[in-house]
Amino acid sequence: MKILIPIKRVNDYNVKVRPNQANTDVDLSNVKMAVNPFCEIALEEAIRLKEAGKATEIIAVSVGDEKNQEQLRTALALGADRAILVKTDESLQPLDVSKVLVKVFERELPNLVIMGKVGIDGDHNQTGQMFSALTNLPQITFASKVELNGDSIEVTREIDGGLETLSSNLPAVITTDLRLNEPRYASLPNIMKAKRKPLEEFTVEELGVEVKNTITTLKVESPPEREEGVKVDNVDDLVDKLKNEVKVI
Amino acid sequence: MTKILVLAEHDNNSLSSATLSVIKAAEMLGDDIDLILTTSNISSLETEILTLSSINKVHVFEDKIFENEIAENIVDCLIAVSDDYDFFLASSSTSGKNIMPRFAGLMDIQQISEVIEIVDGSTFKKPIYAGACIATVKTEQSKNVLTIRTTSFDKTTADGGSPEFIKQDIPTKNSNKPTFVKNELTVSDRPELTSADIVVSGGRGMQNSDNFKLLDGIATKLNAAIGASRAAVDSGFAPNDYQVGQTGKSVAPNLYVAVGISGAIQHLAGMKDSKTIVAINKDEEAPIFKVADYGLVADLFEALPELESKL
């Protein structure tokens, strides 16, 4: 039972990212980078399955520049057995990323692919669904609970109306929601050990994916600032303002 | 001429109000707008759809398989009618997010998610980085898939139309798909969170699920929906579908009341477009006050009962 975990390098979620001076892109020059929180959750779920004796190997894969090695080393320190970096200096869009992941899938033939539902940078929420479409594997998004029984899974999903449970045969694709688990931290000995775990590298071209990047970013701006409001003295004052000033109640 | 296909979202009983906003967005792209409806029973939806003045045709796929939403089934239908269209639109609800990227992947289209503004037929605005930035993006594709952030668009007029219903055969693609087991849907008499006029939300400051009920009386008096921060949902004070924010729902009511919520960027991402924001927090330094029109620095356990009695 082999599990593939795509890992995205993004800004640390505590950092407020701003546009660059020219308003052509975001300014990430001094921003701390990290593993996308949803990918961390995906990896944690795989590690738990392995600890429970239900999985044997966890492979982490990233698509991006050389710096993605940092996030893959983190994944290895957390519990991935080996890692693959598919290199490109271009910033790929979800459709291109999913095509790269399909190539990795075909090489590795994992039984399960668990990935974050969204990157906290681009907020696309697409790659898992596109990957599942292109591999024709069952698609189960926004998971908050995963149960693996032999070669089938039962997954609870968070949907707008509440919760929904789906079951599926393996191989399948799961995307993770926040409440699936709470990821662990890497211990120092594991960080040291991770340095010796295998990290294979390919280029996007070597895998035979033609990058399309059909969407161009023309401008990146800060959203309109809200004017800072006023402090009210007490509940009476608040009720009065809501009734008589903005007339919303 | 630009042809647009909108995915009708519904619960087999009534149309989701999100779809009315998606149609509004579609109207900004062109006036040749059709609907695709996959349902287990069209009868209760039909009258509602007949009120949609800007819809020309409705592709109807009616079958028991649509009792529950399996993305694979719906995407097969979208593919079946896709030839004629330049744009495919759905809302950025969990349904739209589940279905549209799968469709886009099969069509080899790079989707644009969470559109908040249509600048022109190929240029769109969308929030990135939890709403910390707004990107203006341009597509070079001839066919495009958009998901629409419905809080940024009004609803279309629904005062009578004459859409033509076209019954379509159910595609029998043998795709490898999951099966439905069960659902646990939250039942509530309150207005739906994403379309309510007033939303009252609680955070970690509420301390436990019993205290969270302090919001009930106020919500009832204001006819408000109840929302929550991630911390409140994670701690089990409120169900997951109450979560407002980057990973939860986007809301933009006339009045948003944040109680015991600090105002993390991920929470603000889902509510800072509300018209009037009220924050009740005992920490006067809490970042939520930076976006609040009216801030009350107070212990919520004193403020809430008093507020309820004075409404």
Ligand SMILES: Cc1cc2nc3c(=O)[nH]c(=O)nc-3n(C[C@H](O)[C@H](O)[C@H](O)COP(=O)(O)OP(=O)(O)OC[C@H]3O[C@@H](n4cnc5c(N)ncnc54)[C@H](O)[C@@H]3O)c2cc1C
């Ligand atoms: C990838 C990712 C996605 C996320 N998505 C979301 C999301 O969609 N939505 C979301 O909300 N969060 C999200 N978060 C979490 C977010 O970062 C914050 O952790 C969360 O919003 C905090 O919730 P809170 O404000 O209720 O809790 P806290 O930050 O703990 O704030 C509690 C507040 O209550 C106040 N308080 C305490 N007691 C009282 C009292 N007696 N009276 C008055 N005030 C009191 C405190 O002063 C404090 O300001 C996400 C985080 C990550 C990493």
